[in-house]
Amino acid sequence: MKKVYTRPKYLKPVANHYCPGCGHSIVHRLVAEVFEEMDIGERAIGVAPAGCAVLAYNYFDVDFVEGAHGRGCAIATGLKRRVPDAVVFSYQGDGDLAAIGTAETIHAAARGENITIVFVNNGIYGMTGGQMAPTTILGMKATTAPFGREAKREGYNLDITHLVAEIEGTAYAARGLITSPKEIRKSKKLIADAFQCQLDNRGLSIVELVSPCPTNWGMQPLASVKWIEETFTKHYTPGVLVERRPVSG
Amino acid sequence: MADKVLMRGNNAMAEAAVRAGCRYYFGYPITPQNDVPEYLSGRMVEVGGTFIQAESEIASIYMVLGASAAGGRVMTSSSSPGISLKQEGMSFLAGHELPAVIANVVRGGPGLGNIAGSQSDYFQMTRGGGHGDYRMIVLAPGNVQEMADLTYLAFDLADKYRTQSIILADGMMGNTMEPVILPEMRELDSLPEKDYVVDGMRGKRPSRARLSLILEPKELEDHNWKLQRKYKLIQENEVRFEEYELEDAEMVIVAFGTAARIAKGAIRRARSEGLKVGMIRPITLWPFPSDVVRQLADRVKEFLVFELNAGQMIEDVKLSLEGTANVSFYGRPGGSIPTPRDLAKVIINRYSQKFRLI
Numbered sequence: 001m002k003k004v005y006t007r008p009k010y011l012k013p014v015a016n017h018y019c020p021g022c023g024h025s026i027v028h029r030l031v032a033e034v035f036e037e038m039d040i041g042e043r044a045i046g047v048a049p050a051g052c053a054v055l056a057y058n059y060f061d062v063d064f065v066e067g068a069h070g071r072g073c074a075i076a077t078g079l080k081r082r083v084p085d086a087v088v089f090s091y092q093g094d095g096d097l098a099a100i101g102t103a104e105t106i107h108a109a110a111r112g113e114n115i116t117i118v119f120v121n122n123g124i125y126g127m128t129g130g131q132m133a134p135t136t137i138l139g140m141k142a143t144t145a146p147f148g149r150e151a152k153r154e155g156y157n158l159d160i161t162h163l164v165a166e167i168e169g170t171a172y173a174a175r176g177l178i179t180s181p182k183e184i185r186k187s188k189k190l191i192a193d194a195f196q197c198q199l200d201n202r203g204l205s206i207v208e209l210v211s212p213c214p215t216n217w218g219m220q221p222l223a224s225v226k227w228i229e230e231t232f233t234k235h236y237t238p239g240v241l242v243e244r245r246p247v248s249g
Numbered sequence: 250m251a252d253k254v255l256m257r258g259n260n261a262m263a264e265a266a267v268r269a270g271c272r273y274y275f276g277y278p279i280t281p282q283n284d285v286p287e288y289l290s291g292r293m294v295e296v297g298g299t300f301i302q303a304e305s306e307i308a309s310i311y312m313v314l315g316a317s318a319a320g321g322r323v324m325t326s327s328s329s330p331g332i333s334l335k336q337e338g339m340s341f342l343a344g345h346e347l348p349a350v351i352a353n354v355v356r357g358g359p360g361l362g363n364i365a366g367s368q369s370d371y372f373q374m375t376r377g378g379g380h381g382d383y384r385m386i387v388l389a390p391g392n393v394q395e396m397a398d399l400t401y402l403a404f405d406l407a408d409k410y411r412t413q414s415i416i417l418a419d420g421m422m423g424n425t426m427e428p429v430i431l432p433e434m435r436e437l438d439s440l441p442e443k444d445y446v447v448d449g450m451r452g453k454r455p456s457r458a459r460l461s462l463i464l465e466p467k468e469l470e471d472h473n474w475k476l477q478r479k480y481k482l483i484q485e486n487e488v489r490f491e492e493y494e495l496e497d498a499e500m501v502i503v504a505f506g507t508a509a510r511i512a513k514g515a516i517r518r519a520r521s522e523g524l525k526v527g528m529i530r531p532i533t534l535w536p537f538p539s540d541v542v543r544q545l546a547d548r549v550k551e552f553l554v555f556e557l558n559a560g561q562m563i564e565d566v567k568l569s570l571e572g573t574a575n576v577s578f579y580g581r582p583g584g585s586i587p588t589p590r591d592l593a594k595v596i597i598n599r600y601s602q603k604f605r606l607i
Contacts, residue, residue: 041450042449042450042451042452043449043450043451044449045319045447045448045449047315048458048460054462055462057456057458057460060456061455061456062449062450062456063447063448063449063450063456063457063458064447064456064457064458064459064460065314065315065318065345065447065458065459065460066345066458066459066460066461066462067311068311068337068338068341071307071308071311071314071338074303074307074308074309074311074312074314074315075311075312075314075315075318076315077301077308077312077315078273078275078311078312078313078314078315078316078317078318078319078323079315079316079318079319079447080315081273081299081301081312081315081316082273082299082315082316082319082320082321082448083319083320083448083449086319086448086449087449103304103305103307103308104304104307104308104311106304107303107304107308111301
């Protein structure tokens with residue numbers, strides 16, 4: 001019988017701790033598949049975040065450094081400068097990348113640091129229990145925005161990928177959805193393109209994966225997917241935001 | 250033998266780092282240590298290393314963590330408020346068991362304080378500073394030559410114990426110019442092998458993770474006891490100090506760094522007036538030379554601790570003496586630096602209260 005579906009080489013054969021309907025395990029799988037298909041897993045080094053994916057090194061079967069909250073891009077910078085032929089990526093959530101780590105993110109892009117950011121945006125702090133994130137959209141409820149985010153009270157959401165895309169040192173910025181099989185296949189292509197950008201030494205690449213968090217959204221998994229497609233994507237439109245060729249000289 | 254060159258303390262430290270095999274420096278401007286990043290921004294290019302002026306002290310310490318995890322000899326430097334910002338990352342370096350050399354060219358505090366030399370970060374450096382139970386080797390140079398020599402040593406100690414080595418200097422020491430003999434340039438392939446490095450599996454070994462998240466309390470307790478065993482080993486093997494005019498001393502000054510230098514001048518003045526005064530100068534502030542101080546108390550009963558702060562190392566002196574001798578204190582916080590003459594007056598005054606002057 002022909003095997004059509006199997007565990008990717010760079011995922012460990014263990015059960016993960018993610019909630020039912022969470023997008024993290026899908027993103028892990030996509031990244032691991034890309035490593036295998038591009039044959040870069042043997043020289044991959046990841047930086048794990050503080051957040052739901054804090055245990056990413058228990059699931060990915062590649063080298064990892066566990067980072068402090070928000071510092072992924074700074075750690076990835078140190079790794080890449082020491083081992084330029086490694087494929088270095090920082091796996092981060094919205095609070096990590098766009099709140100406490102905003103400076104590290106923006107300046108890694110400004111330096112054109114040749115690293116890849118895998119950014120999972122679910123609009124909420126998952127691991128700490130559903131607090132408001134920088135990406136929480138107006139009207140969305142969180143445990144620290146109990147009446148729903150209101151501009152006058154909690155301020156606006158931040159589209160960090162859009163900001164990063166504006167910076168000259170960013171070679172590639174894209175956003176995909178972790179919703180339907182079709183969108184997930186498209187997201188995988190964006191992840192592969194981001195890593196290819198690093199292999200070509202073109203500068204910083206970021207791929208944002210808009211991902212469901214049924215547990216903290218208080219929704220069923222299918223309702224979460226529907227909510228992303230109908231509401232969340234009004235603020236976070238999928239597609240390639242920028243693709244720059246390196247400036248000569 | 251290498252020739253003597255005239256160098257500023259900060260520059261001597263930076264050049265010694267390069268000669269020790271440091272090829273990765275990440276920092277952020279702050280007075281009075283700006284000579285270090287300025288010097289290394291050019292020097293790292295010459296030797297094919299990496300220099301990054303980071304967006305913050307926080308980012309720079311995590312760049313240090315990344316480059317260290319990947320096996321490099323790495324350094325950052327800063328001054329007091331900047332070191333406070335680095336403390337989170339320093340705790341992570343301790344938990345991850347990664348080597349690094351960190352220079353703190355101390356300025357007056359608290360808060361923004363001033364840019365004059367001070368020793369007010371003694372507690373912060375010798376107690377770990379960041380969260381969690383950890384220690385760092387703290388080296389306190391007493392002149393520009395030691396700025397070079399102790400920096401060179403700091404990299405070897407950091408690698409040997411997989412720990413952080415701190416160069417605890419101050420604004421005065423960092424900006425003093427003196428003749429210095431620079432250490433030999435280390436060949437990079439002569440540096441110690443590291444078996445914990447995260448640099449890609451390369452088809453040769455299983456995947457590795459460097460981390461400090463250990464959720465199971467018993468496992469984290471074991472990790473902590475392992476760290477403590479390492480710190481014990483450092484305490485047993487790495488204590489360094491200088492003895493000055495101790496043979497016939499009836500009163501012992503305890504001072505480090507710039508304060509010790511002032512104290513030497515003061516002791517010479519006091520001795521010229523017939524006072525039997527000597528000094529013990531801790532070179533490692535952690536591990537503190539407790540045994541030496543304690544043994545001195547078998548024959549000396551008067552200790553005077555002199556610091557450029559409001560009284561921090563005095564606690565370690567008292568802990569070492571365990572009540573076996575009298576301890577008094579003279580200190581100048583806030584960046585004030587007394588002259589040897591000022592200190593000599595204090596010494597003569599205290600001495601004459603205890604002993605009959607000849």
